[in-house]
Amino acid sequence: xxxxxxxxxxxxxxxxxxxxxxxxxxxxxxxxxxxxxxxxxxxxxxxxxxxxxxxxxxxxxxxxxxxxxxxxxxxxxxxxxxxxxxxxxxxxxxxxxxxxxxxxxxxxxxxxxxxxxxxxxxxxxxxxxxxxxxxxxxxxxxxxxxxxxxxxxxxxxxxxxxxxxxxxxxxxxxxxxxxxxxxxxxxxxxxxxxxxxxxxxxxxxxxxxxxxxxxxxxxxxxxxxxxxxxxxxxxxxxxxxxxxxxxxxxxxxxxxxxxxxxxxxxxxxxxxxxxxxxxxxxxxxxxxxxxxxxxxxxxxx
Amino acid sequence: xxxxxxxxxxxxxxxxxxxxxxxxxxxxxxxxxxxxxxxxxxxxxxxxxxxxxxxxxxxxxxxxxxxxxxxxxxxxxxxxxxxxxxxxxxxxxxxxxxxxxxxxxxxxxxxxxxxxxxxxxxxxxxxxxxxxxxxxxxxxxxxxxxxxxxxxxxxxxxxxxxxxxxxxxxxxxxxxxxxxxxxxxxxxxxxxxxxxxxxxxxxxxxxxxxxxxxxx
Numbered sequence: 001x002x003x004x005x006x007x008x009x010x011x012x013x014x015x016x017x018x019x020x021x022x023x024x025x026x027x028x029x030x031x032x033x034x035x036x037x038x039x040x041x042x043x044x045x046x047x048x049x050x051x052x053x054x055x056x057x058x059x060x061x062x063x064x065x066x067x068x069x070x071x072x073x074x075x076x077x078x079x080x081x082x083x084x085x086x087x088x089x090x091x092x093x094x095x096x097x098x099x100x101x102x103x104x105x106x107x108x109x110x111x112x113x114x115x116x117x118x119x120x121x122x123x124x125x126x127x128x129x130x131x132x133x134x135x136x137x138x139x140x141x142x143x144x145x146x147x148x149x150x151x152x153x154x155x156x157x158x159x160x161x162x163x164x165x166x167x168x169x170x171x172x173x174x175x176x177x178x179x180x181x182x183x184x185x186x187x188x189x190x191x192x193x194x195x196x197x198x199x200x201x202x203x204x205x206x207x208x209x210x211x212x213x214x215x216x217x218x219x220x221x222x223x224x225x226x227x228x229x230x231x232x233x234x235x236x237x238x239x240x241x242x243x244x245x246x247x248x249x250x251x252x253x254x255x256x257x258x259x260x261x262x263x264x265x266x267x268x269x270x271x272x273x274x275x276x277x278x279x280x281x282x283x284x285x286x287x288x289x290x291x292x293x294x295x296x297x298x299x300x301x
Numbered sequence: 302x303x304x305x306x307x308x309x310x311x312x313x314x315x316x317x318x319x320x321x322x323x324x325x326x327x328x329x330x331x332x333x334x335x336x337x338x339x340x341x342x343x344x345x346x347x348x349x350x351x352x353x354x355x356x357x358x359x360x361x362x363x364x365x366x367x368x369x370x371x372x373x374x375x376x377x378x379x380x381x382x383x384x385x386x387x388x389x390x391x392x393x394x395x396x397x398x399x400x401x402x403x404x405x406x407x408x409x410x411x412x413x414x415x416x417x418x419x420x421x422x423x424x425x426x427x428x429x430x431x432x433x434x435x436x437x438x439x440x441x442x443x444x445x446x447x448x449x450x451x452x453x454x455x456x457x458x459x460x461x462x463x464x465x466x467x468x469x470x471x472x473x474x475x476x477x478x479x480x481x482x483x484x485x486x487x488x489x490x491x492x493x494x495x496x497x498x499x500x501x502x503x504x505x506x507x508x509x510x511x512x513x514x515x516x517x
Contacts, residue, residue, distance in 0.1 A: 044421045044422060047421075057420065057421055060420075060421055061419045061420060064418045064419065065417050065418060065419045068417060069419075081418075085435065086432065086433070086435040087432060089435070090435050186485075187485060190456050190484050190485055190487075191445070199453050199454050201447040201448055201451050201452075201453055204417070204448070206443075206444070206445075206447050206448070206453045207445075207453065237485065237487070238440045238444060238445070238487075239433075239438050239439065239440045239487065239490060239491060240438070240485075240487075240490065241438065
């Protein structure tokens with residue numbers, strides 16, 4: 001009897017603590033060369049009607065309907081397909097065929113090797129503000145198999161054109177929150193709402209929230225203004241990629257990312273300043289731990 | 302204690318006062334506006350406002366009041382063109398538009414299929430409806446119009462249970478410029494990128510109440 005009680009105790013203790021951080025270093029990898037994406041992922045019609053084909057389909061379902069199918073792992077209102085457009089297929093929209101062949105990846109900064117599963121776990125912890133599924137869970141296997149299938153015939157360890165969100169250079173004048181707000185209200189609010197709250201049908205988001213408690217947290221790559229600017233420039237507004245100028249993309253990315261969102265789960269000793277120094281000070285352009293108009297950004301929700 | 306008759310009189314006053322000033326939405330719907338040119342909606346859109354599919358007259362029941370109001374004002378301004386609706390809308394007062402759109406929005410309509418993007422597309426039409434064609438910068442219809450084409454907010458109207466001929470006519474109106482009232486020009490590029498056959502097929506997809514995307 002005693003060992004069972006101990007085991008139960010250990011289990012309950014484990015639940016009290018937050019899940020361990022799977023991929024602590026979320027800093028930006030070197031970006032892909034800016035060139036027209038040349039890779040074409042396989043068509044659905046090419047999928048075999050066997051266990052492999054079924055697992056690819058399962059992974060696809062999780063990828064496009066993540067929040068509803070994996071509620072225990074997703075802590076906000078987002079699906080994978082919100083940041084990886086066209087079901088993870090679209091070049092310049094962090095396509096899975098560009099990511100899969102780059103793992104396992106070595107990171108010099110912390111001298112660690114991260115697997116693809118750890119990278120996806122990072123997405124769940126930061127971009128989805130949730131809990132990472134275990135590396136050997138059926139969901140993780142299905143998502144990995146879906147990514148592997150999309151990367152069929154892609155070269156391994158090569159930075160394909162169209163991988164990630166190609167860099168959009170910051171202009172000499174930087175960015176401006178006021179101009180960004182104007183771009184936001186004119187071009188983005190029709191879908192994402194005047195306060196970044198997204199739009200729902202019944203209880204499910206159709207257009208994702210961009211800030212607030214249901215959006216990505218302060219540890220997600222999208223919290224970097226440079227990353228958000230690149231995503232926006234190449235992918236937004238939906239169906240009108242490339243329609244904003246570089247300056248507009250930077251301005252509106254800065255406006256979006258000055259708003260509060262869930263805390264960085266790597267928070268060091270409860271200190272925003274320590275967290276800033278350890279994780280944000282050398283990670284692209286971001287506002288975490290800085291003051292904007294006299295208000296500390298990064299307090300979390 | 303306030304006497305009962307005084308409560309009755311004051312509550313009667315409360316109910317009757319607004320009616321003196323505000324237009325009666327139900328009356329505009331069933332009998333038309335003050336101006337005789339503002340014909341009753343039900344004549345073309347049906348007694349239940351669910352549209353007349355054979356004639357291509359759209360359903361209005363259950364559409365967001367703000368969307369309907371914008372369309373009537375756009376018919377007035379000419380950013381949406383239609384030989385019958387333009388003079389009709391011009392004959393409606395702002396108060397009548399506000400009242401009749403509130404009435405229409407509250408009328409019952411059949412729900413869209415409670416389906417979600419999940420399975421891979423089984424055919425090109427389902428692919429266009431759910432996921433779009435990004436080689437041509439066409440998002441999936443449901444990405445803006447909601448699961449099953451249910452409509453999202455006041456800017457993205459329902460496609461579900463609209464007559465196919467109406468949906469085809471709208472897509473063609475964006476292509477030829479007779480409709481140019483889409484916010485941020487979100488529809489014009491999509492419509493121009495689609496072929497005639499795709500427009501017909503995707504209109505049928507949403508007009509058909511038994512959507513093929515429903516999972517068993």
